[in-house]
Amino acid sequence: MKCKKAERLLLRSFDGLLKTEEREELGKHLESCLSCQRKREDYQFMLDALKEKDFPEPRAYFWERLQAKLKERKRPEPLLLWKQWGMRAIPLSLLLIILLSAVLVFSFFQKKEELSQTGILLFQNSNPIQETKPLLEAEKFEDRNMMIIFTSLGEKTDSRRYSP
Amino acid sequence: MEEKELVELSKKGDEDAFAALVKKYKMKVFNLAFSFTRDEALADDLAQEAFIKAFLGLAKFRFKSEFGTWLYRITVNHAKDYLRKKSRMRKMPLENYRESQSVEEDEVTKKEKEQVMEQRKKLVHSCLQTLPEKYKVILTLRDIQGFSYEEISNVLKISPGTVDSRLHRARKVLREKLAPFLGEKGGIHEM
Numbered sequence: 001m002k003c004k005k006a007e008r009l010l011l012r013s014f015d016g017l018l019k020t021e022e023r024e025e026l027g028k029h030l031e032s033c034l035s036c037q038r039k040r041e042d043y044q045f046m047l048d049a050l051k052e053k054d055f056p057e058p059r060a061y062f063w064e065r066l067q068a069k070l071k072e073r074k075r076p077e078p079l080l081l082w083k084q085w086g087m088r089a090i091p092l093s094l095l096l097i098i099l100l101s102a103v104l105v106f107s108f109f110q111k112k113e114e115l116s117q118t119g120i121l122l123f124q125n126s127n128p129i130q131e132t133k134p135l136l137e138a139e140k141f142e143d144r145n146m147m148i149i150f151t152s153l154g155e156k157t158d159s160r161r162y163s164p
Numbered sequence: 165m166e167e168k169e170l171v172e173l174s175k176k177g178d179e180d181a182f183a184a185l186v187k188k189y190k191m192k193v194f195n196l197a198f199s200f201t202r203d204e205a206l207a208d209d210l211a212q213e214a215f216i217k218a219f220l221g222l223a224k225f226r227f228k229s230e231f232g233t234w235l236y237r238i239t240v241n242h243a244k245d246y247l248r249k250k251s252r253m254r255k256m257p258l259e260n261y262r263e264s265q266s267v268e269e270d271e272v273t274k275k276e277k278e279q280v281m282e283q284r285k286k287l288v289h290s291c292l293q294t295l296p297e298k299y300k301v302i303l304t305l306r307d308i309q310g311f312s313y314e315e316i317s318n319v320l321k322i323s324p325g326t327v328d329s330r331l332h333r334a335r336k337v338l339r340e341k342l343a344p345f346l347g348e349k350g351g352i353h354e355m
Contacts, residue, residue, distance in 0.1 A: 063187065
């Protein structure tokens with residue numbers, strides 16, 4: 001038997017897990033192997049030192065102390081309650097934000113579109129071309145230019161059209 | 165009242181039933197915690213916290229294992245958490261032990277022999293604390309607490325084969341750690 005196998009059997013022997021033939025085999029090896037004899041002594045010393053003969057006892061009133069702690073743990077903490085409510089408030093707030101955004105976007109697109117002067121005239125069943133008639137019919141080139149300039153100046157205002 | 169019944173009642177919040185379970189398991193849980201910490205006050209705290217965790221987690225207990233096994237698992241995991249935090253704080257010095265071993269055993273009295281044995285125990289336990297967590301846990305369960313292979317397998321949720329190989333490896337590693345302190349004929353050096 002090789003020392004490696006002997007060590008494995010040796011370690012299992014401390015747990016009483018060896019079969020009779022394995023025990024005999026290990027015994028024979030140990031008789032002739034000084035190195036494994038040394039290992040056996042080391043392991044025996046180590047395991048003896050690890051074994052605890054007298055365990056101490058827990059402190060007095062173990063249950064009473066534990067009971068007090070359990071009561072303390074079971075009482076709902078204000079912070080915990082706040083956290084629970086906070087967790088519920090998050091989806092609710094998100095929903096509110098989405099709804100508000102939707103309302104804002106909807107109202108923006110619903111904004112009344114301003115009609116142009118031409119549109120107003122068309123809406124009033126008037127001919128918008130008639131408005132430009134004086135411009136087109138102006139004989140002098142300078143007059144026509146002046147009319148166009150005045151029209152462009154008043155472009156941003158309600159009375160952007162040239163009114164003769 | 166049977167244990168299963170006590171667990172069922174505890175699940176419903178019956179404190180008397182849980183008190184009966186605590187009475188039954190407090191020594192074992194405390195001893196287990198003590199094996200990991202080597203400190204009575206700390207072991208007491210860990211044992212109490214393990215019971216609190218168990219009580220608060222009873223709703224999740226589905227009787228897939230024995231209540232005791234489940235409780236030991238909680239204790240071991242809690243002790244492991246403690247050891248992780250502790251290992252971040254400090255390392256145990258081993259050098260101090262060399263000088264304290266220079267005792268001629270033939271000349272010492274019985275009381276002194278006990279002191280020597282106590283020092284040896286401390287040395288082995290100190291070396292144990294320096295091992296990787298998985299080795300520390302398995303040696304604590306088997307060689308200090310005397311759990312069977314099957315119990316260890318259930319508590320740690322590993323196969324009995326893994327228990328065997330891990331225990332074998334852990335003992336070898338501990339012996340290697342102790343090698344500088346072990347004498348020619350085994351045991352501690354006589355300096």
